[in-house]
Amino acid sequence: MTRIALGLEYDGSAFAGWQSQAHALGVQSVVEAALSRIADHAVHVTAAGRTDAGVHAVCQVVHFDTTSSRSERGWVRGTTAYLPAQISVLWAREVPDAFHARYSAQARRYLYVILNRNARPALAAQRVCWVRDPLDTARMQAGARHLLGEHDFSSFRAAQCQSRTPLRRLYEIQVQRRGELVLLTVCANAFLHHMVRNIAGVLIAIGTGERSPEWAAEVLAARDRTRGGVTAVASGLYLAGVRYASALQLPSEPADILGGVAGSS
Missing domain, CATH: 3.30.70.580 (Pseudouridine synthase I, catalytic domain, N-terminal subdomain)
Known part of the structure; x- marks a missing residue:
């Protein structure tokens, strides 16, 4: 075998x-x-x-x-x-x-892709999250920094999540703009059900100016899903790679994680 x-x-x-x-x-x-x-x-x-x-x-x-x-x-x-x-x-x-x-697996990386423009997508309709209102990525990054490290992510956990513990360690979280795309990359030891989509929902609210960057810290501290934002749509979410021990030499973290995303050029 x-x-x-x-x-x-x-x-x-x-x-x-x-x-x-x-x-x-x-x-x-x-x-x-x-x-x-x-x-x-x-x-x-x-x-x-x-x-x-x-x-x-x-x-x-x-x-x-x-x-x-x-x-x-x-x-x-x-x-x-x-x-x-x-x-x-x-x-x-x-x-x-x-x-x-x-x-x-030692870590997992997710990519959340937001198309930020006035016109709704046609070609990439099932590949992105569409947000019409302008997004301020600097505000989003400021909010994201509050989530780094090991925390109780109950506020970002779906009600049906079956994980035994809400504790997760975020190694990296980054928001950047590439033309009309706003890209959220998150790397952690593991993720809770809907965790990345709920993080995206909070950061989108911060990016539009509806909430302050400090709201991300308030949501995290509340440990209560009802205190968070909306769950962002599934179409923008990509499992972007999985990290294993280097001795295994598995090509499981692509250098270009946007390679298969429509409209990324």
Whole structure:
């Protein structure tokens, strides 16, 4: 039995999230079906993180066990051939038996893409969060700085979140403008359900001038979801990469995390 890790890119618009579901199409079930054809046996994959309905991935990492012998190129090209256009295998690597896509991860990075212009999007409608009012990224960055470090993120946690603890450590949070796009990147040891989308909701309110940058600290300190802002739409959210021990040499944190985002040029 050999353990293989895969990097996946997908447009989540057509799927009910990552996880396989009885009455809806999840990315997981489609990937497992394609891999099973290449492996010539049933394959179950485990992901680094479960993305919600409508959420995309620049680089999702999964692992699976197989008795089949295939080259890394064979896993990539063969599996992709059986996948719909919205999903692509980026790379494949044989990994140690102890490797676990979720539990071996040291950090995860998400990207939230906001299209900030007066006209609503057409080409990128399912790939961005559209905000018509002008956003002040300096104010947003000032608010974001209050969230760095280890905190109780209960105020940014969905009611249905099943995590045993609301404690998370944010290593990096950055807001920058690239033309009409406002990009929020967040790197943490792990994330709560809807955490990035709730952070985006708070920072958008700060960016429009509706709230002050200090409001982010007030929301965090309240440890109460009802004190936060709206949950930003799923279409702007991308799982941008997963960090593992350098010894594994997995290409799981793309240098260009905007590579698959429509309108990023």
